Amino acid sequence: MFDYSIIGGGIVGLSVAYALQQKQPEARIQIIEKESEVACHQTGNNSGVIHSGIYYKPGSFKARFAKAGSESMRKFCLEHDLAIDICGKVIVATEEKELEHLHALYQRGLDNGLHVQLLTKEELVDIEPHVNGIAGIRVPTAGIVNYKQVSETLATLFIRAGGTLTLAEEVRSIKEHHDQVIVQTDQKTYYTQYVINCAGLHSDRIANLAGYHLDMKIIPFRGEYYKLKPEKRYLVNHLIYPVPDPNFPFLGVHFTRMINGEVDAGPNAVLSFKREGYKKTDLNVKDLAETLGYRGFWKIASKYMQKGMEEMRRSYSKKLFVASLQKLIPAVKEDDLIPASSGVRAQGLTVNGELVDDFHIVTGKRSLHVCNAPSPAATAALEIGKEVSKRMERLAQVKVL
Template sequence: MARARAAAARTADRSAHAGHTGRADHDVVVIGAGIVGLSTAYAITRASPRTRVTVLEKETAPARHQTGRNSGVIHSGIYYHPGSLKARYAVQGAAEMVKFCTEHDIPHEVTGKLIVATEREELPRLHSLVQRGRENGIPVRELVPSQIAEYEPHVRGIAAIHVGTTGICDFAAVARTLARLAEDAGATIRYGSRVRAITRTAEGVIISTDGAELRTRAVVNCAGLHCDRIARLAGDDPGMRIIPFRGEFYELVPSRHELVHGLVYPVPDPAFPFLGVHLTRGVDGGVHIGPNAVPALAREGYRRRDLRPRDLADTAAFPGTWRIARRHWKYEIDEIRRSLSKRAFTQAVQRLLPDVRAEDLIPAPSGVRAQAVLADGTLVDDFLLAGKPPFVHVLNAPSPAATASLPIGREIARRTLEAL
């Protein structure tokens, strides 16, 4: 019944808008049905109910890539520079995500997490995280070794902090719910619709897909792993390139799940953009361990053998790729070594979890991170929104994008509606 009402509303809106939209059949086209694209579509329908919104997704369902292939952590925002978009959106988004999951019966839990120092040289960085967390308004408790055992009896460290607002949820379920809510509010989602060309005209924009042409007044690029390519199709220079990194996970065999009660992270190295091998008990009760972060040979290269010549050529031809390699080669050698050697991976895990054995670990599905890189080799650290009307390009939405998807979606929606 709700779908029928939504269809009737869309028909009425087409008639109502015919006089002022010229030849455009749509007001906004969102490219990409990941959690950020769907949150944007949902936010537009809430802020401007008569706006005609269509989401284009090349896959047959939502959340097939980064959204559906992460560790499911609702991040607190403790790692991010105070005042940055990541800090602001993560803190706000974490609270909103818990509320959203509660309202829509999506599996979730506010577990808190430990960040554990295992070496003395990590202590200054741990203390810096305490200060940063407090500046961001996040509840942080400092722990000595005996207090670590109160949370995680099998984890070992010389000091730790407990971050109370971290949690877990099923982000793929969140994305499906956002898709349903957006459709119920009048949006249309077209699956199996790969964007082939984008043409600017005097009346707006024409988007060509595998089977149709859409005329729209505004375009939101939420294409994730392919966002830079979509920007170039639109005639814009994104000033960056997506370099894909595969995150490889293991999981604990069920008989050893008792080794990990919640979420346990090492102290991150601020010189490297990844958080290191961590332990995550998910909403299904399983325990994921990882990831390694290794260069992928395809933008959707979820397996080692996945290779796409075009993707590899794009990566190899980009100057920033080689500048990253020169800057971070020592870190990447360690990541690749753990990727190729289960023994080396197990040894990395044993720094936090001494009781784990190689036979306790079984391979789990991998994800690919869409890392935005500048030509000088700088890894873009914060969210990057760009473009001039009629385009809004989301060019970097790294973790904690899923956590922060609700406030990010509203900000993108605001910019899009201004473009109209």
């Protein structure tokens, strides 16, 4: 019998385990992961950015947890001798029409308690000489790390503290009873006091298995990247982002320095035909049928039809992809880019066609379900872990009463 069974061995699930062990060192904790190692999906296929929280609504979980998480992630990496670089970010306005949104973003950064700096064209060019910009924002607390390495360290600490890491088992059934939860995988049956769902791309399905039918569904969006050839990496000093289009819910293509010295360019945002579909050719009939059969998908598709088509065209045209990048750095040419690996974002979508804008945690009878944790979840993971640990304490107290 376990005290807690955590479903999902990505950075969020591992951070929840870490927080629980910090607060309850005697607790019997299990992580169940369907892959043969941790951090195989969103965690292991992202840009490695430590986000500042500048984009998010003041007071939201994303804003608060990203700000606190950037600091707790930095401290964790330093404590465990993990490579980290707080290189900073610049957000660049390339046209006059973007200045209003740039200044609104600057104000949001101030509202979120961030140290941000408005840059004139001259100040921007001084720190990013190859950028085509008329103004910008510098966010010094943004950085880069390898979240796969962070996750592997969390897994090592978890096991060392007595935790049970169950790999290569997929959860098939969850039955909540008044005194325990029975979790059936494709191999074994486990008995536990509480279940914590951190299943990322499958979090809605795990919630459904436990009997909780949400007013949202996970829709997978693939982000495709290129890499700058080594001889062109000098073009990028910081993380370089555009001013987000207020009429589109994604950030747009940008340049990301990686902790291994590489520079990624991207991503676009296209519908994935498989929840774990990292290639254009990946297709899962069940996953696609769920998406296409969901009323909320067609509502958002009609709302962003033009933008969505632009993203699709860019997915199949390197020339168009490069043209988007050249708005930020005109010196980038097609020959400067080589294909890089893609990632898939687990984005919650309501039946009304609205993207779930914040982290979304659902409380059950003997379970908690982290049902919407896309970017900046990796940055915020340690803070999400603390929040889930607090909620589990409250849930346990209710059960005792």
